[in-house]
Amino acid sequence: MATSMNHLFITIFLMAAYTAIAETNMLQDLCVADLSNDPAKVTPEDFYFIGLANAAATTNSSMGSAVTGANVEKIPGLNMMGVSISRIDYAPGGLNPPHFHPRASEAIFVLEGRLFVGFVTTSGKLISKHLNKGDVFVFPKALLHFQQNPNTATASVIAAFDSQLPGTQVVGPALFGANPPIPDDLLAKAFQLGPQEIQKIKGKFQPKK
Numbered sequence: 001m002a003t004s005m006n007h008l009f010i011t012i013f014l015m016a017a018y019t020a021i022a023e024t025n026m027l028q029d030l031c032v033a034d035l036s037n038d039p040a041k042v043t044p045e046d047f048y049f050i051g052l053a054n055a056a057a058t059t060n061s062s063m064g065s066a067v068t069g070a071n072v073e074k075i076p077g078l079n080m081m082g083v084s085i086s087r088i089d090y091a092p093g094g095l096n097p098p099h100f101h102p103r104a105s106e107a108i109f110v111l112e113g114r115l116f117v118g119f120v121t122t123s124g125k126l127i128s129k130h131l132n133k134g135d136v137f138v139f140p141k142a143l144l145h146f147q148q149n150p151n152t153a154t155a156s157v158i159a160a161f162d163s164q165l166p167g168t169q170v171v172g173p174a175l176f177g178a179n180p181p182i183p184d185d186l187l188a189k190a191f192q193l194g195p196q197e198i199q200k201i202k203g204k205f206q207p208k209k
Helices: 001-021 169-177 182-191 194-204
Strands: 065-070 082-088 097-098 106-114 114-118 128-130 137-139 145-148 155-161
Touching: 001 097, 065 097, 082 145, 114 137, 128 145, 169 194, 182 194
Parallel strands: none
Antiparallel strands: 065 082, 082 155, 097 145, 106 137, 106 155, 114 128, 114 145
16 A cells, blocks of 8 residues: 555656646746845836837838837836737838747737738748738747738737747847857858858848947
């Protein structure tokens, strides 16, 4: 009887340990604990953010879009909650270029305007759709996706994430604007281009001096 109980205990323990490991998910690139955290110092402002109320300026963006994030960096109270939201505004013809969020799935709700959106599966299939005001579309976690405003009127969405800090990697800057840079011969082979073409592309993503 004791042996059976021991086996049952070990089985339950291993299942609990496996579940804990399976549910562990990175919340951000790094996580340095703030040991000075004092609950007595928590205020309503730690859970409040007004930054999504108005459209952001898109004129300073080469892509004609602007993302305003309401994540744990803006709302400290989101820490350990596993959620965040953003507002994305698009000028006429604006584009939120191909990118992915390594730590989150994303759902967008169209506030104004119309959009063309899509994501690419790991088998290379494009899943895309034209959206209207009031529509919702979901981008699976870590898959490459985009939003485009092909119209003459502005557009905006609210995006919800299942991470306090989803992280964003835009394809062009990540590959051609990395610091230190990715070697030209590597990129040339990967994209089947010549070294001069790679240098020309890199020139578009290097920081302005």
